[in-house]
Amino acid sequence: MTEWHSHIKNHLEKIVALENSLDEQLVSLMQQFIREKEQQGFAFGTLCVLHYVEYVEQLQDEIFDVAAAIELLILAFDIVDDLQDGDKDYVWMKTPALSLNVVLTMLTVASKIIGASSFTHRHEAIQIVEQYMLCSINGQHLDLLNHYRDEQAYISMIQQKSGSLVAMSCEVGVVLASGKRLQGVAQYAQAIGILQQIKNDIHNVTTEGSDLRQRKYSLPIFYMLTLQNKDASMIQSYYNGDTIQSIEHLQQLLVSNGAIRYALTMKNIYSKEAQTLIENTLTNDENKKYLLKMMK
Amino acid sequence: MMKIIQFLHDNMDIAKLLHEGKVSLVGVTAQEQEAIMEAFVEEVHADSVYWQ
Numbered sequence: 083m084t085e086w087h088s089h090i091k092n093h094l095e096k097i098v099a100l101e102n103s104l105d106e107q108l109v110s111l112m113q114q115f116i117r118e119k120e121q122q123g124f125a126f127g128t129l130c131v132l133h134y135v136e137y138v139e140q141l142q143d144e145i146f147d148v149a150a151a152i153e154l155l156i157l158a159f160d161i162v163d164d165l166q167d168g169d170k171d172y173v174w175m176k177t178p179a180l181s182l183n184v185v186l187t188m189l190t191v192a193s194k195i196i197g198a199s200s201f202t203h204r205h206e207a208i209q210i211v212e213q214y215m216l217c218s219i220n221g222q223h224l225d226l227l228n229h230y231r232d233e234q235a236y237i238s239m240i241q242q243k244s245g246s247l248v249a250m251s252c253e254v255g256v257v258l259a260s261g262k263r264l265q266g267v268a269q270y271a272q273a274i275g276i277l278q279q280i281k282n283d284i285h286n287v288t289t290e291g292s293d294l295r296q297r298k299y300s301l302p303i304f305y306m307l308t309l310q311n312k313d314a315s316m317i318q319s320y321y322n323g324d325t326i327q328s329i330e331h332l333q334q335l336l337v338s339n340g341a342i343r344y345a346l347t348m349k350n351i352y353s354k355e356a357q358t359l360i361e362n363t364l365t366n367d368e369n370k371k372y373l374l375k376m377m378k
Numbered sequence: 379m380m381k382i383i384q385f386l387h388d389n390m391d392i393a394k395l396l397h398e399g400k401v402s403l404v405g406v407t408a409q410e411q412e413a414i415m416e417a418f419v420e421e422v423h424a425d426s427v428y429w430q
Binding site for chain 2: 304305308309339340343344346347350351353354355358
């Protein structure tokens, strides 16, 4: 599967180079953004290829065009997310207005690539992309509003925001290979998306702490708010707008009260749910191994 | 699940017995119990990374 990375990269370069009606500077920006993305790997495109090969006997090179299109969609969503959060240091943060234009280009090119492919089930693939993209946009909107105030609403938000993009990548591969939609694939893909988001949240609140600075709600905070002690009252006051000694102090309270442990438990529950579904749905051992490794 | 974690957090001796397989939790599946035990081990690692 490591060779898929370079295939996806080559196909991304090819797709962009084919857009010869675009201004040179626009193409150049798109290429820069793709190079920056490459450092993070092409996990979503790989998921698409993996699910395609799970259900076909012979790998068709054109699947890498679709995987590249999936990566363009994910990159477009990442850029929008970073521009909205405003707290990252990526190249696209330097020119927000131009970056938004690149995002629109990426979304259009990605859709065009899938629609113009020769796969029998390309129209079903486009329907899946549209369904999950809308779902993810909705999740992102709910995240920005920061209105969710209980765990169930929070899980639903991250399922829409992150789970949808994993499910899109997996299901496009399956449908192009078989013409079918498999509930098991959708379920474990959503669980993978949720657990990855919980991991990101844990990492954020225990290190840089930007979510805490912005008073964003996540599992450790919901846990704290159910406690009946002085630390919980302090966090409640902070989330109601009061000041706090320091973010580091807040981070220490989350650890010492078991809030991080709770978030880790929930992450593990989704991980185990995904593992069981993967075991019951896929047959190729290499594919299973890759997915299980990805969740670690 | 929050209440279980809170209980174990306040009663670390029971969390230790759980880890040693000497007690088990009522009302959670075997998979959930594994998830809890792994979280208690994982956080030892997280503590050393983030807080020391």
